[in-house]
Amino acid sequence: SAVISQKPSRDICQRGTSLTIQCQVDSQVTMMFWYRQQPGQSLTLIATANQGSEATYESGFVIDKFPISRPNLTFSTLTVSNMSPEDSSIYLCSVRQGESRYNEQFFGPGTRLTVL
């Protein structure tokens, strides 16, 4: 299994500012993902964080708004840029060891973001 920690666990931010969320895993993992869970809604995949290269974004998400870094196999960051109240969500880091779809996907505890 993989143990995932996220910082911060929650934050309240002002409109127009940016917040960087950190994801740390206790073991090396191949796949890292970032999800958004808006209030009362399901989890939506934002992007796949690729080590040493640009992240792969899903439709509706762009790098300028959600820049992602992944410097190594255990760490990634997601920045929410120029925030608006619509960005208020829980942001979750998720990992999978190995590329095989049969491997379990683990989720972090999430970062609860409120934008005023």
Add this chain to the structure above:
Amino acid sequence: AQSVTQPDIHITVSEGASLELRCNYSYGATPYLFWYVQSPGQGLQLLLKYFSGDTLVQGIKGFEAEFKRSQSSFNLRKPSVHWSDAAEYFCAVGNTGTASKLTFGTGTRLQVTL
């Protein structure tokens, strides 16, 4: 495109009663199906998964789910609910590509009364 529907937003059951949470999926090929549970302040935990083979899948915490291709369903069941089962439950479908991205349903919030 794949999709998941969880028709029940909120369900309340008495402790000791049986439970069934509904999940319907849309996917063009044989799906990979998952059930996750999210307790307050916790990350998602995998309850069980279906890839192939026996359509009745056993999971952790006494949960099971049955894959019914004819109904495009993957309902989650538990014969006797415990108060600690109160949580949010998510059904998800994974595509068959290398990245195997998960698409989640909107979730069902389970409340357990004593």
